[in-house]
């Protein structure tokens with residue numbers, strides 16, 4: 383059976399706010415022709431403000447992945463890109479009227495729910511794949527994170543996290559060709575440790591963060607007056623630490639939701655190599671920095687293999 387390219391069947395509009403900028407944003411996904419790939423268009427900057435969803439344009443990876451080409455900048459695109467990758471969507475145009483993709487509920491579920499109501503449109507052209515030539519290991523000595531890529535007949539990811547956290551413990555998540563991305567990976571939300579929040583505010587990040595779009599992990603007991611002070615900072619009425627270590631009695635969607643979210647992030651960042659990959663990926667404590675560093679190296683191999 384020939385494996386063809388796919389696009390969307392309809393147009394979908396999402397409204398929300400950027401996690402880091404806090405800016406209100408409207409974003410529309412629409413079908414695109416074969417071999418178009420995934421492109422972003424900053425409609426607030428004019429008709430020509432286009433940028434390919436390609437790792438060559440990645441500039442910063444502080445708490446999210448950012449693409450930049452001239453004045454055209456798109457940030458925190460990883461959950462949207464993970465959706466397109468996870469659902470095997472090859473071609474789409476994404477129009478957006480601000481810099482940052484909306485965070486929605488911190489997962490990819492709102493995208494998946496909208497798109498899968500209609501299903502995908504099969505297109506009359508074969509999918510092209512990148513197959514790495516040999517095993518490849520990248521290790522970040524500073525953080526101890528590591529990514530291993532091995533050639534394979536299909537795409538799979540094995541992902542482990544270990545932040546020395548009593549709340550999270552060591553977690554493992556897996557995606558193979560048999561995994562249902564929509565129900566198993568897409569619903570998993572972004573997470574942050576409570577003690578990381580104030581520094582992030584100081585760096586002018588997470589201005590759009592709230593308790594509806596992130597899992598907040600409380601590693602150490604925090605006095606209620608400290609929580610009250612943070613509640614003020616977040617503009618919410620009260621903050622409470624649940625006994626199991628998550629803020630405000632949040633219910634996890636999976637016991638290993640955080641590892642599954644890291645897997646979602648890898649799918650988003652690796653989609654920026656511009657082509658689906660036939661490889662086995664093993665990630666240990668991965669994040670946007672190592673993901674995009676590896677994706678940049680893979681992109682060079684993609685160009686060589688496909689004469690781009």
Ligand SMILES: [Zn+2]
Pocket residue numbers: 460461572643647
């Ligand atoms: Zn994420």
